[in-house]
Amino acid sequence: MLTKKQRNQILGDIGMVAWRPRQVSCLVLLSNRQSNPIVLEGMIKVLDLLPEKILRVIVKNLEPEVVASKIKTWQPDFILQLTMDLPQIDSDKVVQTYSPDHLAASPKDKAQAYKQLLELKELLANDGP
Numbered sequence: 001m002l003t004k005k006q007r008n009q010i011l012g013d014i015g016m017v018a019w020r021p022r023q024v025s026c027l028v029l030l031s032n033r034q035s036n037p038i039v040l041e042g043m044i045k046v047l048d049l050l051p052e053k054i055l056r057v058i059v060k061n062l063e064p065e066v067v068a069s070k071i072k073t074w075q076p077d078f079i080l081q082l083t084m085d086l087p088q089i090d091s092d093k094v095v096q097t098y099s100p101d102h103l104a105a106s107p108k109d110k111a112q113a114y115k116q117l118l119e120l121k122e123l124l125a126n127d128g129p
Contacts, residue, residue: 039100
């Protein structure tokens with residue numbers, strides 16, 4: 001029986017991948033500790049994107065280098081990093097702000113997060129067709 005790595009190598013050799021997300025405008029990076037869906041949905045609504053243009057990724061106990069390298073292979077237009085648990089991904093197309101859980105617990109930071117979301121919305125609008 002083939003290992004997952006061996007299977008992916010064989011598929012890669014013939015130009016296929018086992019799984020690759022669709023091209024997305026915004027990848028939303030979350031920590032596995034975040035669980036406030038109401039605040040998250042509100043944050044995503046600010047971006048004013050169709051649901052199929054957003055990919056949510058939940059990081060569970062991975063090294064930052066692994067996360068960054070995987071995301072680079074997916075090539076999202078922009079990344080909204082809603083976690084301070086990981087170092088910011090080194091890219092000029094990343095906006096890092098507070099997590100939904102942090103905002104639910106610390107409403108004083110909502111204005112700053114909203115401002116960052118509006119900046120990302122503008123970047124997304126300027127990057128589109």
